[in-house]
Amino acid sequence: MIYYNKNRERCGFMRICEFDTTKDFIYHWCGKFISPNEEWVHLTRNLLDYELFVVTDGTLYVADDAHKYEVFPGQYLLMPPTFFQHGYKSGSCSFYWMHFGYNREQNDHTVLKSQLLAPEELTYRENRMLLPIQGELKSLERITILMKQLQDSDRRYREATLNRFLCGTILAEIAVQSPLYQAYGNKKSQEQIYSDIVDYIHWHISENLRVAELAEYFGYNEKYLTTFFKSLAGIPIKQYILQEKMERAKAVLTETNQPISQIAYSLGFSDAHNFTNAFKKITELSPSEYRSGFTKRNLVHK
Template identity: 45%
Template sequence: MNYAEFDSDQNFVSSIVGKFIAPNREWIHMSRMLLDFEFIVMTKGTLYIAENNKKYELHEGEWMLCCPPCHQYGYKTSLCEFYWFHFSYNDNQNDPIIYNDNTKPHLPFDIGSKKFVLPKYGKVPSLDRILILMKQLLDCDRRYRNINLNSCYINLILNELYSQLYLTETDISKDQGNDQLYTDILDYVSWRIHDNLKVNEIADHLGFNAKYITTFFKHRSGLPIKQYIMREKMNLAKARLSESDTPVGVIAMELGFSDSQGFSNTFRKFTGQSPSAYRNTYGLNREYHV
């Protein structure tokens, strides 16, 4: 895995921004020489994209940072949707420091540092927060066509992702032991997030008893595991409500709820709004951007 180090004091200059919706199942990403940075956040489907000879497969909720110069192309048809923006860095020098797993610095940087590091690709921890910022960026671009404002949003989005990846983890990682078990729990919850997942199922899968998993997770993360599972479900629900016209009842079933009323009550408890009110507030009309 490669990592790019940026400095917030350097210039981030917005080029173009948008949301892409594949017109049909036969669409494949164009082949081109990429001469500036591109940031992609997947909202639906799978994107099959390559840089030089390296192939990537991006799924819903994942991001990719494409670094210039490179030959970028699709290697397989992709029925998908994603937000994207292009930008240049450091007065068009486009010269962030690049690390690999063996050379990357200890993260996060000290408080007050203007530097931040992003991996090449990965899963967005809090997708709804990134999507809200991406929508605000698109809205500002449509309303004002102000490159300076767009550039500020790009800096903000990249720093938000860095904060999600490293600063939140620092806050909740009070116990540095048993990292593998903690990661295994998170991975299993992510894998089963569409089911009505029970703690004893997690424990059985990992070979522990439910009481130990409950105590361990609360100590490790600061959250009860049931609350964490429900929070992740609500994050997905917010993304689905703002990104699609899927009926509330269908979203409820997709997230393992037996009825839409129970889902609506839980959603209101976590967000202070009903699902319909949230969609009216944060949903944007979907448009094609090429």
């Protein structure tokens, strides 16, 4: 399915192709083209499948039934099936190309739809790959290496399953290099990072954890990590660490007879005084009062 996304910053429309990744990509063929001279023009034909162009040199001038494209070195173009693929200007260029199908329904010209999408509609959805029709590649080399691997695989093995996987890998690599991935498609990865941070805190709860240490471990700027964590947890990361330490302290206070000073040290506090102040800040009770109150509640209950 093709969408048009209004991108105000660029004052235009971004054509986006959406793929359901539970459906198989069907690899057809691929290669590398080098134009013979400056007079070369792309042929005119009915394009029955999807064609990916990855330009390495010169400028490719190609069009479909509705749009003209200029594709420069380091850019790609993903052209959906069209009744009228054609060159509209001559020029010398080199590019890798790959033809592939998707599923029968998506390859049917009559069901390809175009519409304006509000930004909130481009949020993360499971099993969905969003690919702008055209874009810059952050790493042209990664794509060309994958294209060469696919060429080699097709020539050596002609194994449909392997070729299908490599085809999907190329498209996925382009997708994650796209700004769309950063803007809309990485919610799942953000949640995984958040989960990893929480796990790290739980495993190191007995230490004097600092935000700077977490930022360094996960490779983020300290300010960014604080903002990122709060956006998902609803509270600052310092407060979360303190709350988790106090939850651990409550359990130890009620289940053991450990001295307050020992509990303090086991949770990364330098002394019992700092621990007591932190505990009171969260519970409005001192550790001793909390332990005493819990014991009394148990006695009354019994």
